[in-house]
Amino acid sequence: MANISLFSVACFPLQNCYSENIGHITGMKITDKNVAYVAALANLELTEAERERMLRDLNSVLDYIALLNELDTANVEPMSHISIGSSGAEHSPAGTREDILEGLRKSLPHDIAVQNAPDSDGTFFRVPKVIER
Amino acid sequence: MDLTSLNIDAVRSAVWERKISATALASDFYAKIELDDPKIGAYLALSKDRAMARASEIDARVAKGEDLPPLAGVPVAIKDVLVTRGVPTTAGSKVLREYVPPYDSTAVVRMEQAGAVILGKLNCDEFAMGSSNENSAWRPVHNPRDRSRVPGGSSGGAAAAVAAGMAVAALGSDTGGSIRQPASFCGVVGLMPTYGRVSRYGLIAFASSLDHVGPITRTVKDAAIVLQAIAGYDPMDSTSSDTAVPNYVEELKKPVHGLTLGVPKEYFAEGLEPEVRKAVELAIQKLAGLGCEIVPISLPHTKYAIPTYYIVATAEASSNLARYDGVRYGYRTSATKTLSEMYRRTRGQGFGPEVKRRIMLGTYALSAGYYDAYYLKAQKVRRLLARDFQEAFRKVDAIVTPTSPTPAFKLGEKVDDPLAMYLADIYTVTADLAGIPGISIPCGETTEKLPVGLQILARHFNESTILTVAHAYEQASASP
Numbered sequence: 001m002a003n004i005s006l007f008s009v010a011c012f013p014l015q016n017c018y019s020e021n022i023g024h025i026t027g028m029k030i031t032d033k034n035v036a037y038v039a040a041l042a043n044l045e046l047t048e049a050e051r052e053r054m055l056r057d058l059n060s061v062l063d064y065i066a067l068l069n070e071l072d073t074a075n076v077e078p079m080s081h082i083s084i085g086s087s088g089a090e091h092s093p094a095g096t097r098e099d100i101l102e103g104l105r106k107s108l109p110h111d112i113a114v115q116n117a118p119d120s121d122g123t124f125f126r127v128p129k130v131i132e133r
Numbered sequence: 134m135d136l137t138s139l140n141i142d143a144v145r146s147a148v149w150e151r152k153i154s155a156t157a158l159a160s161d162f163y164a165k166i167e168l169d170d171p172k173i174g175a176y177l178a179l180s181k182d183r184a185m186a187r188a189s190e191i192d193a194r195v196a197k198g199e200d201l202p203p204l205a206g207v208p209v210a211i212k213d214v215l216v217t218r219g220v221p222t223t224a225g226s227k228v229l230r231e232y233v234p235p236y237d238s239t240a241v242v243r244m245e246q247a248g249a250v251i252l253g254k255l256n257c258d259e260f261a262m263g264s265s266n267e268n269s270a271w272r273p274v275h276n277p278r279d280r281s282r283v284p285g286g287s288s289g290g291a292a293a294a295v296a297a298g299m300a301v302a303a304l305g306s307d308t309g310g311s312i313r314q315p316a317s318f319c320g321v322v323g324l325m326p327t328y329g330r331v332s333r334y335g336l337i338a339f340a341s342s343l344d345h346v347g348p349i350t351r352t353v354k355d356a357a358i359v360l361q362a363i364a365g366y367d368p369m370d371s372t373s374s375d376t377a378v379p380n381y382v383e384e385l386k387k388p389v390h391g392l393t394l395g396v397p398k399e400y401f402a403e404g405l406e407p408e409v410r411k412a413v414e415l416a417i418q419k420l421a422g423l424g425c426e427i428v429p430i431s432l433p434h435t436k437y438a439i440p441t442y443y444i445v446a447t448a449e450a451s452s453n454l455a456r457y458d459g460v461r462y463g464y465r466t467s468a469t470k471t472l473s474e475m476y477r478r479t480r481g482q483g484f485g486p487e488v489k490r491r492i493m494l495g496t497y498a499l500s501a502g503y504y505d506a507y508y509l510k511a512q513k514v515r516r517l518l519a520r521d522f523q524e525a526f527r528k529v530d531a532i533v534t535p536t537s538p539t540p541a542f543k544l545g546e547k548v549d550d551p552l553a554m555y556l557a558d559i560y561t562v563t564a565d566l567a568g569i570p571g572i573s574i575p576c577g578e579t580t581e582k583l584p585v586g587l588q589i590l591a592r593h594f595n596e597s598t599i600l601t602v603a604h605a606y607e608q609a610s611a612s613p
Contacts, residue, residue, distance in 0.1 A: 035493070042451060042496040043458070043473070044489060045481030057490055057551050058497065064552055065440040068510055071517070078512035079519060082328050082342055082568035097368070104368055112235045118465035125460050130472045 030058050134158070136165055137298030141207050141355045144301060145248075148195060148206035155188035155195075155206030159250050162208040166252070166299050174274045175284075175294040177213050179253035180220040184208070187250045203358055205248035210300040212291045213254040214261050215346065216335040217241055220251075224337045225259040225269040225287075228457045228464045228483030238335020239370065240304055240346045240363045247362035252300055256290030259485045260454065261311055261339045263287050264557040267548050268487045275544070278320055278584060282541040285315030285557075291349045292319035302350045302359050306336060308343045309442055310537075310561025313573035316349055317536035317586025320575045322603070323349045324356040327594050328568035329374035331360075332367030340449035341372075343442075343565045353574060353604040357381035360596060376594050384597035389605040390424030392598070395529035399435035400560050405538045412577035412585040413535045416606060420533065423605055428529055432521040435563060437514050439555055442562040444498050444511035450488075451495030457483060490551060519567040526592045531602055534560050536573040536586030560588060570596045574603045576610070 035054050039046050046054060097103070107113075111122070119126040134153060147153050153161075163181065170176050191206045211217060214224045216234035223229040245251065258268035266274040266289025274289040276282040277297035284293040288305030292315035295303050305312040307325040316323025324347045331346045338344060348359035361382065366375040396417060401410060421427050459465030459479035466478040484492070498507035525532060538559060547554045564571040569590055576587035587606070591598040 030497070034497075038493055038497045038500060041500060042492050043455075043476045043480055044484070044492060045477040046489070047481075050486075050489070053486075054490065054493055058494060060552055061443060061490075061494060061555075065444060065507070067440050068437055068514055071434075071437065071514060073510060073513035073517070076513040076516050078509055079516040080342075080512060082519070082566075097371075108235055115235070116232055116462035118459055118463070127460055128469055128472050128475050 030055060030062065134161065136161060138351075139298070139301050140352050141204060141301060141350075141358050144207045145201060145203070145205050148191060149201055151195065155191035155250060156185060158206060159184050159188045159208055159252065162252055162299065169297060170299060172275065172280060173277055173293050173297055173299070174272045175256055175290040175297065175299055176210070177223060177225070177254045177256050177271055177290070178221045180217065180251055183220060184250045184252050187245060191248055191250070202246070202248035204244065204362060207249050207301050208252050209244060209249045209302045209304070210252045210255050210291070210294050211241055211244075212257050212288050212303065212305045214257060214306050214337045214339075215241055215304060216337065217251070217254065220254060222254060222337070223271070224261070225257045225271065226484065226488070227270040228480070229462070230464050232462050234335075236335065239332035239367045241335065243363045244304065244359075249302075249362070255288070255294055255303060258287035258289070258311075259488050260337065260450070261287040261306055261308055262450070262487050262491055264310070264314060264554050265542070265544075265547065266290065266315070267544065268485060270485050273544060276319060276541045278582065279541065281543055282583070283318065283544055285318035285537070285541060287311040287315075288323070288349060289315045292316050292321055292323065295319070295321045295349050295351060302348055302355055304346060304359075304363070305349050306339075307345045307347055307561075307565065308339050308446060309565050310558040312345070312347050312349060313561050313571055313586065313588060314537050314558060316573040317575075317584065317588075318541035320578075320584030321349055321351055322353055322356050322572065322574050323347070324360060324572045324596070324599070325564065325570060326360060326364065326596055327374070327570045329372050330376075330570070330594065330596065331363050332365075332370040332373045334367055334369035338453040340446040341453065342449060343446055345565070353572075353600055353607050354382065354385060356572070357385055357600050357604075374594070379597050381597060381600055384601055385604045387597075387601045388424075389420070389602050391426070392531065392602065393426045393428055393529045394420060394602070395428050395430035395525050395532045397430050397432045397435070397525070397532060397534060399432050400534035404556070404559070405535060406540070408579040409535050409537070409539060409585050412579070413533075413587055416576035416587045417533055419609055420602065420606055423609055425602070430525050430529060430532070432525060432563070434514065434517045434521050438518055438563045438566060439559055441511045441514045441518065442558070442566060443494065443555060444507050445515060445566070447491040447495030448498045448508050448511075449495070451492045451499065454484075454488070454492055459483070487551070515566050518563055522563075522567045522569055522590075530591065531595075531598050532590040534588045534590070536560060536588040540579050540581070540583035540585060564590050569593055570599055572599045572603050574607060576606070
């Protein structure tokens with residue numbers, strides 16, 4: 001992907017803070033470097049003013065989120081989906097279906113599929129250069 | 134015809150009895166929208182051609198004496214997070230400026246199949262992220278009951294349109310309270326169905342394990358009628374449930390006498406405004422007077438709901454919003470040299486401050502070294518919250534609480550404090566996290582004439598119980 005250069009620039013500052021101990025993590029403040037790194041992960045360009053504000057807002061929300069550390073959840077199964085059957089039992093949604101070409105609905109016609117594109121030649125989506133040198 | 138007090142049955146019979154045609158009624162609503170909406174800001178787009186075509190079909194059926202479907206000729210509007218073919222859909226975001234969807238969401242299709250006339254698209258917080266509608270990239274919405282105040286969010290345009298008589302009913306979406314809280318602020322009815330009860334096909338995704346589609350209406354019966362139209366399995370949404378759909382309108386007639394209602398002490402603690410408490414306590418007394426048994430209960434993990442929600446919801450959002458990259462649809466920044474620069478600048482310019490905040494928080498919570506501490510932890514606490522409800526529903530048929538700790542607040546009051554804004558959802562996020570259904574119905578006013586909402590929650594797929602209790606309360610308060 002094109003973003004490889006970003007990853008190397010960011011030099012994984014978060015890795016240094018990694019700890020199995022949740023207390024260490026939540027006791028710590030996010031730094032401007034962390035904000036820049038996460039923004040790069042999220043493909044989000046932030047202005048300097050936005051980064052400053054983000055630092056303040058994220059730290060205030062994360063301080064509040066630290067409330068969860070009061071709870072011992074060592075023996076609690078994580079809840080990864082919440083679909084419940086009529087019996088009240090949890091179940092995986094839907095299950096499987098036949099994998100048929102245009103099984104559930106027709107694919108969009110080509111011209112319709114590209115009509116909302118900011119830049120298209122009518123056949124393909126056009127984008128700026130992918131390889132960065 | 135007084136548009137502000139119309140309900141679904143009144144429209145349907147007026148159209149059937151030819152007191153008014155569906156096309157004339159739609160025109161009346163458009164005239165009202167043009168007159169009143171500049172002061173409210175509920176609509177982002179009008180779908181006049183589509184509405185008139187639908188209304189003409191209804192009028193043709195009337196002329197032929199054909200049976201009319203349940204929502205025949207009823208002017209409704211759709212929150213701008215549900216895609217509508219040929220009608221601009223932005224989710225309140227500049228990143229989807231000028232996006233015209235090539236398909237319809239299932240809920241919209243089902244509304245039209247039931248005879249509804251879709252007037253247009255309703256303002257909301259950007260990607261449904263907000264509790265005041267002030268995060269709309271286009272304009273804020275003013276509460277029709279007091280225009281200096283917010284309508285709530287994120288379905289603020291939907292609640293305001295219904296409250297102001299600019300639509301008889303609306304479809305909204307609820308991820309942390311976005312149907313119920315604005316319904317409460319605007320003095321209307323807002324129903325969040327069980328997770329999976331209504332298809333999300335065509336709902337612009339915010340947080341997939343929390344997103345729900347549901348009605349905002351003026352009466353409980355109307356909420357039942359709309360739910361009837363949109364509920365049920367949809368092969369296009371693999372999270373939709375094939376659990377049988379009951380006849381919700383018939384269920385309204387069931388007695389509430391003998392039902393047990395739980396009152397969780399955690400929802401009446403610090404932070405609840407005294408006037409809201411008073412109105413809700415009076416409503417609970419009224420339900421006791423109707424023969425419901427009122428039982429104090431505890432949902433001990435309630436205070437952990439907001440932090441849990443803001444990890445789960447933002448993590449899922451950071452993933453769902455990765456698709457807005459300026460390639461296939463929506464906004465793209467001009468003149469960038471490389472693809473990665475184009476992605477970053479498009480997203481930086483296209484998203485508003487709250488959406489960026491949530492993408493950042495969610496990306497952080499999912500990033501290497503932090504996943505266990507935040508996302509996994511939140512998923513575990515989510516189970517504890519769900520268990521609280523399971524325990525409670527062993528003892529009670531439904532739970533009654535305030536919908537929001539405060540009535541509608543002033544525009545601008547909380548915009549600079551994200552945490553204060555998040556706390557506006559403190560009584561509503563729990564049901565989203567547990568996947569259970571909930572409703573907000575009006576239960577009186579403060580001394581400043583601001584509406585207060587009563588929330589009723591029940592077991593998974595027990596919308597009937599909720600609607601029955603809500604209907605009984607509504608009828609009892611209409612005749613004092």
